[in-house]
Amino acid sequence: MRQWYYIFPRNTGLSIYIWVIFCVLPFYFIFRSTSIWEIGVGVLLTLLFFAIYWFTFNSLEPFMYIGLAMEFMINIVMTILYGYVYFALFTAFFVGNVRGKAGFITMYVIHMVVIVGSITAGFFFNYSLFLNQLPFLIMTILGVILIPINRYNRLKQEELEEQLEDANRKIAELAIVEERHRIARDLHDTLGQKLSMIGLKSELVGKLLEKDPAKAKKELQDVQNTARHALKEVREMVSDMKNVRLEEEIAHVEQLMEVAQIKHEIIIKVDQSSLPMLMETVLSMCLKEAVTNVVKHSQADHCSVEFSETEKEIRLQVEDDGIGKNSVPEFGNGLQGMRERLSFINGTLAITAHSKGFKVDMTVPKILRQMEEV
Numbered sequence: 001m002r003q004w005y006y007i008f009p010r011n012t013g014l015s016i017y018i019w020v021i022f023c024v025l026p027f028y029f030i031f032r033s034t035s036i037w038e039i040g041v042g043v044l045l046t047l048l049f050f051a052i053y054w055f056t057f058n059s060l061e062p063f064m065y066i067g068l069a070m071e072f073m074i075n076i077v078m079t080i081l082y083g084y085v086y087f088a089l090f091t092a093f094f095v096g097n098v099r100g101k102a103g104f105i106t107m108y109v110i111h112m113v114v115i116v117g118s119i120t121a122g123f124f125f126n127y128s129l130f131l132n133q134l135p136f137l138i139m140t141i142l143g144v145i146l147i148p149i150n151r152y153n154r155l156k157q158e159e160l161e162e163q164l165e166d167a168n169r170k171i172a173e174l175a176i177v178e179e180r181h182r183i184a185r186d187l188h189d190t191l192g193q194k195l196s197m198i199g200l201k202s203e204l205v206g207k208l209l210e211k212d213p214a215k216a217k218k219e220l221q222d223v224q225n226t227a228r229h230a231l232k233e234v235r236e237m238v239s240d241m242k243n244v245r246l247e248e249e250i251a252h253v254e255q256l257m258e259v260a261q262i263k264h265e266i267i268i269k270v271d272q273s274s275l276p277m278l279m280e281t282v283l284s285m286c287l288k289e290a291v292t293n294v295v296k297h298s299q300a301d302h303c304s305v306e307f308s309e310t311e312k313e314i315r316l317q318v319e320d321d322g323i324g325k326n327s328v329p330e331f332g333n334g335l336q337g338m339r340e341r342l343s344f345i346n347g348t349l350a351i352t353a354h355s356k357g358f359k360v361d362m363t364v365p366k367i368l369r370q371m372e373e374v
Contacts, residue, residue: 027043030042041081045077049087072091088111088140089147092143092144095108096148195230198226246284262303264305275314283364297322298357303319311366315361317360338360345364
């Protein structure tokens with residue numbers, strides 16, 4: 001429920017004490033009258049004005065228009081009979097509260113016509129009274145011109161800020177969901193194969209314990225080594241969970257291909273330092289996944305990695321001469337994970353098999369970089 005003090009407009013550049021004066025001031029003009037009925041009518045109109053203002057200020061637009069129409073009429077009567085025009089400032093703030101553009105412009109123009117017309121008529125009925133307060137009348141007209149526009153623009157800005165805040169909140173929620181998916185994919189890629197290997201070798205050890213203890217011991221050592229390696233990879237994944245630097249990942253994939261005895265060529269035509277962190281992290285993870293697939297599944301002798309840049313996008317291509325040239329594989333967890341990561345930054349993934357091997361082509365639009373620079 002609205003409190004009584006909401007009758008005073010906020011964010012207009014005028015202190016609340018000034019608004020209190022405008023609330024008390026009409027009684028000064030009213031009690032200058034000598035007729036009892038004029039005083040009674042003036043007090044009644046003043047109380048009615050504030051009642052209408054209070055009840056309809058935050059109402060739906062049909063009721064707002066009715067409230068404004070009644071305020072316009074009260075302004076005309078108070079101006080002509082008592083020379084009091086300063087209710088126009090309250091009404092100006094009310095007009096600025098109209099959300100629809102057409103409604104705002106209509107009420108704004110009507111209010112201006114009403115005030116200027118009332119003041120002009122007041123000069124004919126009581127020339128000396130209006131002439132004495134001419135500077136204040138000019139200030140009131142300026143307020144009638146500026147206050148609605150200021151209020152209308154402020155409300156629009158608040159709406160945009162709320163929409164931006166809501167969008168940021170949704171982005172944060174999506175980022176959390178994406179991070180969970182990423183962790184799940186990385187755990188699958190890191191532990192899935194090794195845990196399967198550990199399970200198979202453990203079963204084999206159980207079968208060999210009586211038949212061939214020496215071989216069982218060797219298989220058990222393999223299980224231990226595999227478990228240690230899996231633990232090491234999990235620790236590395238947790239430590240690198242926040243951000244992945246592209247330079248470090250390039251060095252890692254070079255080392256990986258050297259160990260796998262795959263001849264490789266890495267061409268970089270992009271300024272890595274200018275890449276946004278989110279883009280760099282996603283590309284690094286996709287590069288790792290693509291090269292890991294080459295090492296594990298392609299049986300390739302040569303692999304090339306190329307980073308290039310066009311006017312509109314950043315491109316990462318990983319191409320090998322392995323068995324992928326015979327067919328395009330289905331999207332497994334690894335390739336599907338790459339596609340999902342890239343889609344998070346509006347990137348695309350294209351996979352082709354050709355006569356010379358297998359090619360993974362990733363593109364990311366530069367709009368992400370431009371937004372970060374702005």
